[in-house]
Amino acid sequence: MLPSTMLEDMHEDVERCVRAVRSKDARFDGWFFTGVVTTGIYCRPSCPAVPPKAENMRFYPSAAAAQQAGFRACKRCRPDASPGSPEWNHRADAVARAMRLIADGIVDREGVPGLAVRLGYSTRQIERQLNAELGAGPLALARAQRAQTARLLIETTPLPMGDVAFAAGFASIRAFNDTVREVFALTPTELRDRVAKGKPPAGSGTLSFRLPFRAPLCPDNLFGHLAATAVPGVEEWRDGAFRRALRLPHGHGVAALRPHPDHVVCTLTLTDLRDLTIAISRCRWLLDLDADPVAVDDQLRADPVLAPLVGKAPGRRVPRAADGPEFAVRAVLGQQVSVAAARTHAARLVRAHGEPIGDPLGEGGGLTHLFPTPGALADLDPESLAFPRARRVTLAALVDALAKDEIDLSVGSDWESARARLAALPGFGPWTIETIAMRALGDPDAFIPGDLGVRTAARTLGLPHTPAALTRHADAWRPWRAYAVQYLWATGDHAINYLPAS
Structure with missing residues (x-):
């Protein structure tokens, strides 16, 4: 059995790579690529073709490296469509x-x-x-x-x-x-x-395809969380799919994401097809599809308290955000209020300051706006917001910093720098900062020991439930504490833990 821990530079370990190819182990798709010198093609480790002789295999850390070495993509396993490296x-x-x-x-x-x-x-x-x-x-x-x-x-497309x-x-x-x-x-x-094969392709503005992932994947908390916290007008759950409006570099788009046992069906409607690659990337990021669930679950399962939770529903992902600044605003709106109240506050901002769009489903859809940018919120009158003055000050400070590009919350941000800049703003405590780090920045080790749901779960499970004591106990879960939070949340009877009815 190959180890399920993180495998930096695995492509340099020829013996392990050969074993992965011979066993057609899909866990390693995206970790490395195999060039076959006798055919001139490169494959993913799980390629269904008969494995070549070991002496004819060459291993590369990326599809680009295999292409530069002169290998062509296998037409059978389509290595260019592998899940991204968990690295x-x-x-x-x-x-x-x-x-x-x-x-x-x-x-x-x-x-x-x-x-x-x-x-x-x-x-x-x-x-x-x-x-x-x-x-x-x-x-x-x-x-x-x-x-x-x-x-x-x-x-x-045609x-x-x-x-x-x-x-x-x-x-x-x-x-x-x-x-x-x-x-x-x-x-x-x-x-x-x-x-x-005689089938006409889809229309030029709408694309539908499969997003691969490493198994297992538990869709319940992933789609349940996104649906339960959906901002009306920007996001919705409809007909078995999570739908949301995307702000993209050349226009906007609407993504519909529908879970299946071995893939996620992604339907994209774009105003400019130049945004296709970026839209796909953001959908994969939103659903945390490039994670290595085996590595995560193996480590968390080592804790006897978490082991039954992992065994019951393995492969939980961290529901992320399609837009970092948007999520930071939503995190502030959600401070010390219920999920329903946070959605109400966000919906008011969207109606007042969001950019109107048309839903591809016409009157049958509920997407009406793009979430407002920090620039669009820069002139917001804090007094018009129906929540406490301290939170109005917090929101105004955040919007100002984002509009001036003083805080980078993009996918390429420096996590610790972003944390430090958020901490310098009024009203930003550990819960808000770590929630943003978890869902917007994508830090898999972000941890919110002071969260009510986490503390309740800890108390129920017999874990230390004060923030300091739980943080000490959770040191053994690193670097996957954000995933541990998903398992702790799953002990509660809340809509975020259930796949919505179609």
């Missing part, structure tokens, strides 16, 4: 932050210099660090991502190839054609013909 989920260093930003489209929008500025490094330093760890620089990593976007558009190239982020038709041929060993037209 970028739990790490807070520059490489992990860079990978999260690249997934969010920064290189395509701002180039490598823009990536470097956001990270506070020189372009040479970023390129050196990414090449050392991933075998490819930021341009190659972004190119691999563009290739995957191009494949999705080719296979699922767009002319020139439009596909533009939407996927290629600078020219020639670069698009060359990349598709190099990565998939097919021309764009051949790639479309190969999957068409």
Whole structure:
């Protein structure tokens, strides 16, 4: 049995990689990629094809590195569509932050210099660090991502190839054609013909596809939490799917996410298809789909108090936020009030200051606005808000800091720097800061021992229930304390713990 702990630099351990390939272990999809020298293709570890001889395998830390080495993507296992590496989920260093930003489209929008500025490094330093760890620089990593976007558009829309190239982020038709041929060993037209099978693709504005994840996945708390806390007008649960409006670089979109046993169906309606890659990335981030649940659960199961909870419903994810600044505002609105009251406050802000949009479902849908940006809230009159003066001061200070870019709550933020800047604002205590760290920043070790639900669960389970004592006990859960919170919350009879009825 292969270890389920985090496996940094696993691609350098040939023996373990060979065992993973021979056992077709899907847990390691995204951890590394296998190049087969006799065929010139690269695969994910779980590829259903007969495994090659060990001497014919080469291992790479990223799809981009395999492509740079001259390997083409396997048409059978589609390694470019693997879940992302869990490394970028739990790490807070520059490489992990860079990978999260690249997934969010920064290189395509701002180039490598823009990536470097956001990270506070020189372009040479970023390129050196990414090449050392991933075998490819930021341009190659972004190119691999563009290739995957191009494949999705080719296979699922009737767009002319020139439009596909533009939407996927290629600078020219020639670069698009060359990349598709190099990565998939097919021309764009051949790639479309190969999957068409007489079925017309979806309309050019709406795409539907599967989001893979590492099993197991418990959808109850994940979708239950998102649905129970949904802001009216921006989010809703409808017909078995969580739907929300997304603010994107080139326009807006609406995502509908529907859980299935082995994947999540994602339906996207975009005003500009150039936002496809970013929308996919944000949906995966929202659902925490790149997590390594086996590593998380193995560690938490070592605590005899948590073991029965993990055994009952393994694979709990942390429900995240599609937009960091939005969630920070919502966290302040939710201070010391019920979930229902927080939703009411947020809905009022949305109606008064949000940007109106049309729902793709027409009158059958409930999405009416994008959540207001910090800039749109900058002129908000605090006295107009129906909650205590201290919280009005807190909200005004947060909005001002976000509007002035004094706090970075993006996927590429420095977690500790963000915490420190939030702590300097009035009214920001440990609960608000750690809630933002957990759900907006994505820190898997964020912990809220003072949360009422956590303390109630701790008391019920016989754990220490004062914040200080529980924090000491939880040291054994690190670096997965945010996931431990999900298991503790699950002991309560609250709507956040249940998959809504369709």
